[in-house]
């Protein structure tokens with residue numbers, strides 16, 4: 001959304017509006033941090049197991065119970081500390097490395113799911129999957145095999161579909177999503193409301209969950225427009241029988257509002273930041289749901 005132009009349209013207004021468009025690629029190319037690594041570094045990182053899943057809890061608004069976690073990748077690049085996925089996912093897509101990354105994250109996630117279940121915490125886990133992975137018809141079988149080999153159940157795994165700027169074949173993606181759903185995976189629309197048109201073409205995909213983007217959750221108690229978008233999204237989700245998750249819940253006021261609007265699950269710094277898998281059990285022991293307002 002670049003702006004609003006009143007009718008009747010004229011070339012001058014349109015030009016002024018469009019000049020505000022800076023494709024993400026240009027922004028990224030100018031980002032010195034981003035230029036610091038290349039495809040070989042990413043390949044080496046995968047080989048050396050430098051990509052590690054962190055986990056952020058998803059809790060029920062109604063009961064405060066922890067129902068799941070989202071796996072979020074961190075790149076522990078020697079000499080650079082933990083590198084954010086925002087800095088390397090797009091590059092991984094361009095280098096065709098995002099599918100191996102998904103497999104690494106899914107394997108780590110299954111390992112933890114089993115460990116947590118052994119300690120009495122049977123929860124679900126969400127793994128982000130880029131649309132680019134979904135262009136590969138064999139991916140549904142491969143992910144299903146991986147989950148089975150890890151002795152986990154795909155019913156406990158939700159794949160969060162994130163849109164990408166890399167071109168994808170929508171017909172293929174639809175086919176693969178349907179296969180994944182048939183194999184038992186949950187399918188979530190990540191960052192709802194922010195993507196391009198391709199997800200609209202996916203309206204007949206059997207999604208099971210809708211995640212309201214954090215840009216709408218932020219300041220929603222004081223931004224009537226954000227609140228309206230949230231209400232409309234929740235209404236749509238209810239009609240489509242999708243579970244609803246609000247991401248980026250940072251404050252008590254945002255928690256209270258989203259809860260009152262009937263959203264089902266919350267994820268955000270108000271509850272917990274993403275943490276290494278080995279810390280989750282300790283966190284679960286300490287977790288106290290917010291008291292009723």
Ligand code: C2E
Pocket residue numbers: 056071072073084085086089098101102105128129130160162190191214247248249250267268269270274
């Ligand atoms: P996402 O899937 O929408 O994940 C939510 C992001 O919001 C995460 O950023 C999370 O750390 C952050 N977040 C959570 N709660 C809050 C909050 O209360 N306030 C704020 N300001 N931020 C919050 P992160 O970990 O940097 O990940 C960024 C994005 O990178 C993810 O957005 C996802 O699109 C992508 N990503 C992460 N891991 C993977 C992965 O394994 N594969 C793929 N393909 N993409 C991934």
Ligand code: MG
Pocket residue numbers: 070128160190
């Ligand atoms: Mg996500």
Ligand code: MG
Pocket residue numbers: 190191211213214247
């Ligand atoms: Mg998101």
